[in-house]
Amino acid sequence: MKSFKDKILLGIICIVLGIVLALQFRIVQANYLKGTIPSKRVLELKVELKNAQEEKQVLNEELDLYKNKLKEIEGAASEDSAIIKRLNEELEKYKEFAGFTRLKGPGIEIVIDDPPSDLEFDTEESVIMYNYDILLSIINFLNSAGAEAISINEQRIVANTEMQLAGNSLQINSVPTGPPIVIKAIGDPDTLKSVLDWRFGIVAQMREYYNLQVDIKKMNELEIERYNDIIKYEYAKPIDD
Known part of the structure; x- marks a missing residue:
């Protein structure tokens, strides 16, 4: 028959073994979870990237629209400036004829x-x-x-x-x-x-x-x-x- 000391030693070994097994289970579980979280985050990032690309496309279309409007405004302003320039030239000419300009x-x-x-x-x-x-x-x-x-x-x-x-x-x-x-x-x-x-x-x-x-x-x-x-x-x- 086993002595009392042997029983105590066997109990301690079982306790330690149980602790080791519990720790190993937690480590495996943690590694498993760590293996699934990045994959899920990748899927989320893909969705966010797709949404960002779609939003960028919409913004680019709006930008092109405003660029075209700006060109139209600049063209109209340039035409108005040309008309104003011609009118100013005519005005200066008539001022010269009327004597309201210094001449040399x-x-x-x-x-x-x-x-x-x-x-x-x-x-x-x-x-x-x-x-x-x-x-x-x-x-x-x-x-x-x-x-x-x-x-x-x-x-x-x-x-x-x-x-x-x-x-x-x-x-x-x-x-x-x-x-x-x-x-x-x-x-x-x-x-x-x-x-x-x-x-x-x-x-x-x-x-x-x-x-x-x-x-x-x-x-x-x-x-x-x-x-x-x-x-x-x-x-x-x-x-x-």
Whole structure:
């Protein structure tokens, strides 16, 4: 018969064996579960990926739609910009014709001054001021020669420019001025000079009959100021075609 000690030892061995078996079962069970969880997660990720791809496709279609709309808007804006640019070009052209723009270009410069002072018969009267109709004749000659812009003492000559004697000064565009008179004209220098300075032309008459000092220079470039007043129409009205 087994001794009491042997029974105790056998019991301890059984207990240890039971513990070992229990631990082994748990390890196997844990490994089994760990083997199934990743597989399930893969399936879930596949579903999420598919959903994301479908959502991406929808977003790409919306993006293409907005891109097309943006192109249409840009095209319309570009067309509007082209129209506005043409209108601005037309406006600038008419402003130049009306005298509301500073201009530069080739032309001539005419300097007119009174006769040299005569100490014995000195007078305060200005010959050119009291005969300012000569200036009007010069303007007409320059216009007939194709002058594109004219100024007298920096006053732009436009359609409604007034020129009149007021006291001891000549008023041009309501601005008082006096000799020397500097006339600038933009155009072909040779043509502009030839229409004034010829044998029996107006410059020869100014020198001969009025003893005026006249100097004409052809210029490669000169500047003419804009018309500074405001043109208002009180009685004239536009007619719709």
